[in-house]
Amino acid sequence: MPEILADEQKIQRSLVIEIGAGKGMHALSFAKQNPDKHLIAIERTRNKFDAFFKMTQTQQLSNLTAVHADAIAWIVQALAPHSLTQIYLLYPNPEQHNPNQQWLNMPFFEFLLSRLQTGGEIVLATNIEPYIDNAEEQAGTLWCLPTIRQEVPIDSQRTHFEIKYLARKETCWQLTMTKPEGYQTRFDAWQAN
Known part of the structure; x- marks a missing residue:
């Protein structure tokens, strides 16, 4: 993962995260519409991630990284403070x-805020x-x-x-x-x- 962030610093793209990317519909559309931004789209469910990753292979978008992981653990390990310009939480499980x-x-929401510019x-x-x-x-x-x-x-x-x-x-x-x-x-x- 450090390679991704190092590449971002060279390219000077805004870094964006999508948590719970599902099959990647928003991620793929976002990456196409925003070539000046790099989206890291995280999905932890294996079957959804596999479908998403397959789509990324056919699209070949240099500004999109698909990550199969638990978002909380991944973000804690991979993202520097004040590194993100946007975070998307689209239709998360409402946990009613x-x-x-x-x-x-x-409490993790505060950690997310520390990663936001x-x-x-x-x-x-x-x-x-x-x-x-x-x-x-x-x-x-x-x-x-x-x-x-x-x-x-x-x-x-x-x-x-x-x-x-x-x-x-x-x-x-x-x-x-x-x-x-x-x-x-x-x-x-x-x-x-």
Whole structure:
């Protein structure tokens, strides 16, 4: 993995992460539309990753890296502080019976924030209103992040889930959280020592 980051520094592309890339629909589209950015798309489920990786081989996009791993462990080991410009969490498992596993309720979210550059964004999308309500509340109250909440346009096609939900006339929401100037995490203090 250090080779990827070293290559990024040479190319000077913005570094973006997608956690839970599934079969790679958003990742492939994003890489094609953003040649100035490098997307690392992480998927831990073997069958989804295999389908995604197969697609990357036919597309041959130099700005897309598919990673089969648990995102939390991988990010802790592979990413430097303030290295990311964007993080995508598109239609994560809502973990309705275990809210401590929702992204903005997890202590790991603070570590993610330490990897984000000032002005960087985390984009969360879901079709579950209580999930987006909680995420918006946590973003503002716990994490002190400026947010923009909006409905996903009905013609959006970022993921297979998004297409399915919108076709069923379900409302999908997107919450964009921005890391403000001067934002500090406990991990920033730890890195400085």
